[in-house]
Amino acid sequence: MERDIEFVKEIASKEKDFSQWYVDVVRKAELADYTSIKGCMVIRPYGYGLWENMQSGLDRRIKETGHKNAYFPLFIPESLLKKEAEHVEGFAPEVAWVTYGGSQKLEERMAVRPTSEAIICSLYSKWVKSWRDLPILLNQWVNIVRWEKVTRLFLRTTEFLWQEGHTAHKTKQEAEEETLKILHQVYRDYIENDLAIPVIVGKKTEKEKFAGALHTYTLEALMTDGKVLQAGTSHNLGQNFAKAFNIKYLDEDQQEKYVWQTSWGTTTRLIGAIVMVHGDERGLKLPPKVAPIQVIIVPIMFDKTKKEVLEKAESIRTILKRDFRVEIDARDEYTPGWKFNEWEMKGVPLRLEIGPKDLASGQVVLARRDSREKMAVKEEKLVETVKELLDKIQVNLLEKAKKFLQENIREVSDYSEFKEVIEKKKGLIKTHWCGNKDCEDKIKEETKASIRCIPFEQEEISGKCIYCGNESSTLVYFARAY
C-alpha cells in the first residue's frame, strides 16, 4: 500500500505545484477539459453529474424557502444595462456585446448577460403594481458570460453556469431578512452540509461589494493552499435598482412606493472549491452527498470464478441501487489495482471489492476514499454499513476542512507580522480595521490580501487598525483570494 505513491506521477505534486495539481486533477478526473474556444471549458459528464447533484441540493433549499424558478433572456439591450449607473460601471469591462443579427447591424447592441439584474428588473417594473404583488421570489439556473482576461478551469471562465435569485419586497426590513435567509438557511446550509466546506460568513466592505448593491453578504471558504475562495454572495440591493427601473407599487396606505430588492448567486466555481478543499495527492475526494458515483463496485475476476463474481456484483448493485448511486466497473482490460487508483483519483467515496474469497465467506470488502481504510463486511450488513460509511465520510470531510480552517485563522495585531503571515503561512488573518478605504487599498497593494469579510460575530473588544493604528471597533478577515 505504500508503494502506490508512484501512481501519483500522473498528477503534479499538490505540495510543490498546487496550480498544476489542480488542473491535473480536474482534467484527469474528467470533470472538465479545455476547448478550442478561448476561456471556455467543457464540463464533462462526470463533472456535469456532480453539478447536477449540487444543483438538486441547492434547488431544493431555494424552493423550500419559497422561491420559484423562471427563465429570463440571455440578451440584455444596452439601454437596460445602463440604467443603474454603478452597476454598468462595475460590469462594463467584462461584457460581451452582440452587434449583428445575421448580416444586419443591430440598432442597439445587446449584452450577453453578465448577470441579470437589469433584464429582470425591467420585467419586475411591469409586474409590480400593488402591495399584493409582493414579494416576488424568483431564481434562475443559467449560463453567464464575462469576458475575463485570465481564465482557470471552474474558477474563472468566460462562460459559466450559476443560479441567480432575484427578489422584490415591500420593506427594507423584509429585503434584509431575505438576504440573510439566503446566506444562512440556503447557502451556508448547502455548502457546509452537502459540499462539506466550512465557510466564514459576513459582510463585504464597500470596496468589495456588488456593483449597485446597498451591501453584500458573502461566504468565504479556505482552500488547502491557503487562499480563500468566495463561495457565494447575497446582495441587499436596497432601492437602487427599483429607482433606476421604476419598480413601484401602491401600498395599503395609498402611497406609491419603490420596492426593496435582493439578488444572490452561486456558481460552478463551487466545483473548483470541492477540488481544492478536499482533494489530495491521489486526486479528488467527493463528498458523498454530491458524488456522481457513491459506491464503485470492482469485481475481482479470475478465470474460474469470473461468472459467479460478476453475478454477485450485479445482485449487490441491484440492492444498493435502491439507496445509493452505484456502478460496477467490470472492464476486462484493466486490473483491479488500476481500477482502484482510477476511482480514487475520481474521488468516489466508497469502493466495494468482491472476489472469490468474499463469495466463499459471504462478505465484501469496502474501502473508504477519505481514510483509505479497508474492511470486510458481511453481506447482510452491507446496506446499513454503506449508509453509515457514507455518512461518516461526509462528516469526516467537513470536520477535516473545519479543522484546517480553524488552524489557519490567525489573530494578528502587528502589520509586519501581518505581512509575514500572509506571505509565509497564508490562510486568514483576523484583525482590526478602522473602516477607511485608504487602509484597505494600501494593504491590498502591499500584501495582495483583501478584506474577505466583516464577520457577524463581532467580539466586544476594540483594537487598533492593523494599518494606520487608529482606534477600531471592526474585526475583519484578510486573505489572499482566488
Place this chain on the structure above:
RNA sequence: CGGGGCGUAGCGCAGUUUGGUAAGCGCGCUUGGUUCGGGACCAAGAGGUCGGAGGUUCAAAUCCUCUCGCCCCGACCA
C-alpha cells in the same frame, strides 16, 4: 492588459543552438493470447507534417514576421 514560460501522435517528452533520410521515445490506443485481491505480460499493428498563417531558402519542426491557445506571476472579477 503587463512580465515570464510553453505549444512536435490521445498524454508526457526528445529533436530546434549548428536548416539537409530524425518524425523519434515512453505511456496510452487497436488486434490476438495469457492475466486480474493496489496501475500485469507477450506478440503484431495503427497513429503526427511539428499550434496556425505568411516569408527566407535548392531545402524549414529548426531561421524571420504575424497570429492563436495554454500555464505561472501581477492588475480585474464569481
